[in-house]
Amino acid sequence: MELKNQNSIIKNIFVKMLLKKGGKNIAETLYYNILIELLKKTKQKPIFILMKAIDNLSPTLKLINVPINKRKKNKKKSHYFLIFFKKEKQIKNSINYFLFFSKKRKTNFLKNIVNEILSTFNNKSKSIDKNKENYKEINKLRYNIKY
Template sequence: MELNDQNNLIRNSFIKMLLKKGKKSIAENLYNNILIELRKKTKQKPLFILIKTIDILAPKLKLINVPVSKRRTRKKKNKYFLMFLNKEKQVKDAVNWLLSFSRKRKTNFLKNILNEILGTFNNKSKSIVKRDDTYIEIQKLRYNIKFNSTVNLLDKEEDFSTFSKKKKNKYLLFKK
């Protein structure tokens, strides 16, 4: 049941992001073509690959910047808050990153999105770098974050296991 709900959530968010000028049937056909081409390339279940890539890419945390109003002191520091994202927002951000990086490529859009999905599935895509950059930003600003109890969750070594292996050493530099 959970897999079916997650499939519908991913399908709906993909179609909403693919929409241009209200052409929903074209977006649905493109989504179906993506699944067919994934099946041809990998010879695995395309929904499994799509769900796995979005699980890899989905950000769990988001940093919110709250500017401080004018103070009497000259030091003005912004306050940052960590927000845990719900599943819908995680899927929406992951799909948005996939589509934005696939649109930046030069060739056919269907080939671009397939290469981006397969690259993310194998941890070799530019969208993985984008996800890692968001976590690096959280690590850099962790001393200015308001809620220290949520920041301590990032200090554990097991949270770094989801990052790409090439940049793992950079994350460890930000540890206390």
């Protein structure tokens, strides 16, 4: 039951992120074409590959800087707060990473996004490097974080 629910959540978020000028039908066909291409390339269940890639990429933490005028003490030192993402927000951010890095590549968009999903599934993509970079930044600033 949970697998079907998570699959529908992923589909809805993916289609909403792909929408341009209200073309929901086009976005849905593009989503299904992505799944078909994943099936052709890997000969495995494409939804499993997509879910695994999203799990590999999903960020759980985010740093937020406190503005200077909101601080009460020590206005020179910058303060940060950690925010934990909910599951839907994690899925949305990981799909956003997929779309951003696939648009940066030069060739066909469908091939780009399929290659990005496959490389994320194998933990070798640029989006995973970006995610690791965010965690390094959090680790670097851990002494200035307020809980």
